[in-house]
Amino acid sequence: MGFMSIVQQIIGGFGTTVFIFFFTLLFSMPLGILFALARMSRFKPLNLLMQVCISILRGTPLMLQLIVVFFMPYYVFGIKLTTSWRVYAALIGFSVNYAAYFGEIFRAGIQAVPVGQHEAAEVLGFTKAQTFWKIVFPQMVKRVVPPVTNEVITLVKDTSMAFAIAYAEMFTMAKQVAAAQSNIMPLFVAGVFYYVFNIVVAWIMGKVEKSLDYFQ
Amino acid sequence: MKKMIAMLLTGMLCAGLLAGCGSSSSAPAAGAAADQKEETTEAVEETTEAAGDAVEAAAQAATGEAAEAAAPAATGEQAAAAPAEGAAGQTFTVGFDAEYPPYGYLDEATGDYTGFDLELAQEVCNRRGWILVKQPIDWNTKDMEINSGAVDCLWNGMTYTGREEEYTWSDPYVSNSIVVAVMADSDIQTKADLAGKNVVAQSGSSALTALQNDPGDGSNDENLALAATFNSLEEIADYNSAFMNMSAGIYHAIAVDIGVARHQLSTNEGKYRILDEEISKEEYAIAFKLGNTELRDQVQETLNEMAADGTVNAIAEKYAEDQLPEMLIIGK
Structure with missing residues (x-):
């Protein structure tokens, strides 16, 4: 069993990992903004509901959330599950969970914008929406890049939890190769893949941070 | 106006909570809810639609990607099975633990899942004209997998003794x-x-x-x-x-x-x-969902044929190193 074929097997699983990673980011970021706005809403019921949601999403294991999303259609509604539902369930589970974390990070970013700017915008005749999108949002983005990078890197590694609902990603493939060969090597190869992927992510986020650093 | 938006957001959130449950049913429901409101409807509809489109696109990408990824070196069965689902030819999804050689494991040479049990399953499918879907699962969630119909059977060195009442079983093999x-x-x-x-x-x-x-x-x-x-x-x-x-x-x-x-x-x-x-x-026997005797009988019938014409033995011989031929009890 050559080293190359180990790498080859793991590259196959790497595609799945990147797929979960990419679509989770795509869905959870906008959802996170929605969560943050709902969390800061002055409309009490929405605010409270969001607080409860975030508390549950952060307070229970992601693995459990994935299992709940995947099996709920059957156990609650009696819908027979199909294999393709695994992908949706994984994406829903990951996106909603990460949206909760992103939501709180975005909230911190939004609230860090001084009240004076809201007042100035009002004086200048900006509407609430204009104030948010033209003044608050850009500053929020600048501020949240470092904590968002943290979450993004965590997400790369968290993708390995998708196997809780039998969605085989890179780490699962590595474990399967390891079992087939009775060898520990594939796990380290997978580790190298994660590390390299995260270096790339950190580098890209560093670039983003720098490009947003337009006042210094 | 602001209250309206807030209320709508609350509604969407509730819908979103439910969206986790029903796969496709929740999207039209959210859309319908939006229809009833007036002013802000357009925006909401747009978002729902966009979300729907995105998920659809994701799914399409996923089937392709998953087939590619789950079966690195072009797994014929899996790649073919994903799009063919629901089309002609019934799929037969076998749940197995891919870290359980020699019954089910990843073949490093081909990148496909193989093993004694999976080869038997493949032969059963070939004879019945079914499409085999090899679904590696987390063995700890096997009961949920089979009860929810996510897999059709558990076929992976599954112990029959002591679990007689929990599943519908094939004959021990x-x-x-x-x-x-x-x-x-x-x-x-x-x-x-x-x-x-x-x-x-x-x-x-x-x-x-x-x-x-x-x-x-x-x-x-x-x-x-x-x-x-x-x-x-x-x-x-x-x-x-x-x-x-x-x-x-x-x-x-x-x-x-x-x-x-x-x-x-x-x-x-x-x-x-x-x-x-x-x-x-x-x-060992093959476990089907409790009460699913129809599928069990079909698989059993084909398996008996395979035992009678020596195919089961021939497959077991491939695993002679693990002394599988001596362990066979079907057709003896």
Whole structure:
């Protein structure tokens, strides 16, 4: 069993990992903004509901959330599950969970914008929406890049939890190769893949941070 | 106006909470809800639509990607199975633990899942014109997988003995023993030597059941008494980790199905040893969802044909290294 074929097997699983990673980011970021706005809403019921949601999403294991999303259609509604539902369930589970974390990070970013700017915008005749999108949002983005990078890197590694609902990603493939060969090597190869992927992510986020650093 | 938006957001959130439940039904529901409101509807509809589109696109990408990824070196079956689902030819989804050689594992040469049980399943599907979907699952969630219909059967060295009432079973086809594997140079020679040692078994496995299960009628007292002499009986996610742990000195012995133990012995020559004394004897069968006798009967019929014309034996011969031919009980 050559080293190359180990790498080859793991590259196959790497595609799945990147797929979960990419679509989770795509869905959870906008959802996170929605969560943050709902969390800061002055409309009490929405605010409270969001607080409860975030508390549950952060307070229970992601693995459990994935299992709940995947099996709920059957156990609650009696819908027979199909294999393709695994992908949706994984994406829903990951996106909603990460949206909760992103939501709180975005909230911190939004609230860090001084009240004076809201007042100035009002004086200048900006509407609430204009104030948010033209003044608050850009500053929020600048501020949240470092904590968002943290979450993004965590997400790369968290993708390995998708196997809780039998969605085989890179780490699962590595474990399967390891079992087939009775060898520990594939796990380290997978580790190298994660590390390299995260270096790339950190580098890209560093670039983003720098490009947003337009006042210094 | 602001209140309206807030209320709408609350509604969407609730819908979003439910969206986790119903796969496709929730999207039109959210859309319908939006229809009733006026002013802000357009925006909402747009978002729902956009979300729907995105998910659809994701799904399409996923089927392609998943087929590619789950089966690296172009797994014919899986790649073909994904799009063909629901089209002509019924799919037959086998749930298995891909870390359970020789019954189900990843073949490094082809990148496809293979193993004695999966080859049997493939042959059954070939004969019945079904499309085989090999679905590696987390063995701990096997009951949820089969009850929810996510997999059609569990076919992976699945122990029949002691679980008769929990599933609808095929006839037993392999006779298995639970044995004790130790390091080749270990001083453990008999079961009595296990006293005070650290023993491990896979969680959810029949080996663990054999050492822990108390049916209450005294039938398993001997094994329970044996387990009581251990220093510890631990659970581990998969047997490959168990063997790695034992090599590292963490465990002294592993309670394991004989086929799996022999596979470890044959891939690591001279490293491990199996004790002559067995813990228990049991039989493997294919598990279907309780009450699903229709599918069971179809599979059983084809399996019997395969046993009669020697195909089962021929497949077992490929795993002669793991002594599978001697363990067969179907057609004998």
